[in-house]
Amino acid sequence: APLLLLFLCIGLATGADGLGIQFDNARIAYFAGSLALAVILFDSGFGTPLNALRQAAGPALSLATFGVLLTTGLFGAAANYLLDLSWLESFLLGAAVASTDAAAVF
Numbered sequence: 471a472p473l474l475l476l477f478l479c480i481g482l483a484t485g486a487d488g489l490g491i492q493f494d495n496a497r498i499a500y501f502a503g504s505l506a507l508a509v510i511l512f513d514s515g516f517g518t519p520l521n522a523l524r525q526a527a528g529p530a531l532s533l534a535t536f537g538v539l540l541t542t543g544l545f546g547a548a549a550n551y552l553l554d555l556s557w558l559e560s561f562l563l564g565a566a567v568a569s570t571d572a573a574a575v576f
Contacts, residue, residue, distance in 0.1 A: 545563065
């Protein structure tokens, strides 16, 4: 099972609906979440074979570049017409939304 699934199960089992542990410290939750994310990303990257990276490099790079440009354009045009924003504001909003596409692809 992926390491992410293990962390999710631990969180569900020890949370308010599981063991009933009440927790309301946002700083510690942010630190624990960031630490868990670092471990998950390291484990995934370390366990990925080099051959799989070579196969995925072309599609990932094209999605991270052309996909972001396409999302920016479409979202910017939709924001201009639907929200009555200027073109500059619309494309700025589109660029802010589309910038997460590359992170999701990789």
